Amino acid sequence: MLEKITSNILFMPAEEKTDRPVLGAVSGAEKSFIIDSGNSPAHARQFIKKLSASRVPPPRLMGITHWHWDHTFGMSAWDIPIIAHTDTRKSLEALMEYSWDDGSLDKRVKQGLEIEFCAEMIKKEFAWDRGQIKVEVPEIIFPDRLTIDLGGITCLIEKVGGDHDSGSTVFYIPEDRVLFLGDCLGPDLYAPQYYYSIGKFLGLLEKIRGYGAQIYVGSHGDPESSEGLEKEMEEWEEIARIVEKRGKDWEGILGQIKESFDREPTPDDREMAELFLNGLEIKERE
Ligand SMILES: [Zn+2]
Structure with missing residues (x-):
């Protein structure tokens, strides 16, 4: 079924x-x-x-x-x-x-x-x-x-x-x-x-x-509830803003994620940050 x-x-x-x-x-x-x-x-x-x-x-x-x-x-x-x-x-x-x-x-x-x-x-x-x-x-x-x-x-x-x-x-x-x-x-x-x-x-x-x-x-x-996805979206947004601000300063990015979320960056946080960073690099090359 x-x-x-x-x-x-x-x-x-x-x-x-x-x-x-x-x-x-x-x-x-x-x-x-x-x-x-x-x-x-x-x-x-x-x-x-x-x-x-x-x-x-x-x-x-x-x-x-x-x-x-x-x-x-x-x-x-x-x-x-x-x-x-x-x-x-x-x-x-x-x-x-x-x-x-x-x-x-x-x-x-x-x-x-x-x-x-x-x-x-x-x-x-x-x-x-x-x-x-x-x-x-x-x-x-x-x-x-x-x-x-x-x-x-x-x-x-x-x-x-x-x-x-x-x-x-x-x-x-x-x-x-x-x-x-x-x-x-x-x-x-x-x-x-x-x-x-x-x-x-x-x-x-x-x-x-x-x-x-x-x-x-x-x-x-x-399928996810709106509360569940909203929580994830807020975190992704925060990570996007941090990467935008910090640029290639990877340690700085991780430090600020820790500060913003009040926890160690998770593997998912790191992956999102890396994907945004890759995007910045591609934009730079263009
Ligand atoms: Zn697809």
């Missing part, structure tokens, strides 16, 4: 082993809206099976959070219209040219076009038949935002962008105050060093707060 967020919203949890993300279903009176396609046809079929066992109204439309393989390689297993941001469609069109055998994947990792972690996960998820990878493109594209009416419940689809992907799109269900975030809060992974740009990241947090959601659903973790 699927897990319940509210009486209208179900999800299948993420699976770390082959980087399968959360898949969501928002159900109105007669139809359901699906969020993300799965990382393979097998992942998609698992969700389709659980959806029918959960007796939700039939899936009629799907929205994609962003182009990354783990969110889109399940598209070919669905026969419903798919909605995505203009940038997401463009990125998927480019992916259609690629081959997915080990040699091609390894070559793209060397060229910096593919992330080593993703290549490894693709090999694992498609261990038996890499030929199953069929990149498709969405039928319905939108420039900024779009609302869909599912009968008694609506879903606001909006591009928020951010470092992780410029086309990152969130899905907000105002009646239930649930926000599907995709990976939008993640760093840019397609760079020699993973990074966050401070300005972009702080702007994104403001946008996310603006929805007034009570429950947040990220793609690679468990």
Whole structure:
């Protein structure tokens, strides 16, 4: 069975082993809206099976959070219209040219076009038949935002962008105050060093707060309460401001984190600080 967020919203949890993300279903009176396609046809079929066992109204439309393989390689297993941001469609069109055998994947990792972690996960998820990878493109594209009416419940689809992907799109269900975030809060992974740009990241947090959601659903973790995410967001903001002020003074950054949070910097604090610092260095080089 699927897990319940509210009486209208179900999800299948993420699976770390082959980087399968959360898949969501928002159900109105007669139809359901699906969020993300799965990382393979097998992942998609698992969700389709659980959806029918959960007796939700039939899936009629799907929205994609962003182009990354783990969110889109399940598209070919669905026969419903798919909605995505203009940038997401463009990125998927480019992916259609690629081959997915080990040699091609390894070559793209060397060229910096593919992330080593993703290549490894693709090999694992498609261990038996890499030929199953069929990149498709969405039928319905939108420039900024779009609302869909599912009968008694609506879903606001909006591009928020951010470092992780410029086309990152969130899905907000105002009646239930649930926000599907995709990976939008993640760093840019397609760079020699993973990074966050401070300005972009702080702007994104403001946008996310603006929805007034009570429950947040990220793609690679468990749903979180607004209190939980708000506490994390405040810490990230503080770390961003500290890095912005201190620049490359790593000891100074750690000292100020200790002072601000009244504790030793945790591995997560250090990682966030490093990602912001990488962003500063990239900006400097530009
Ligand atoms: Zn992603």
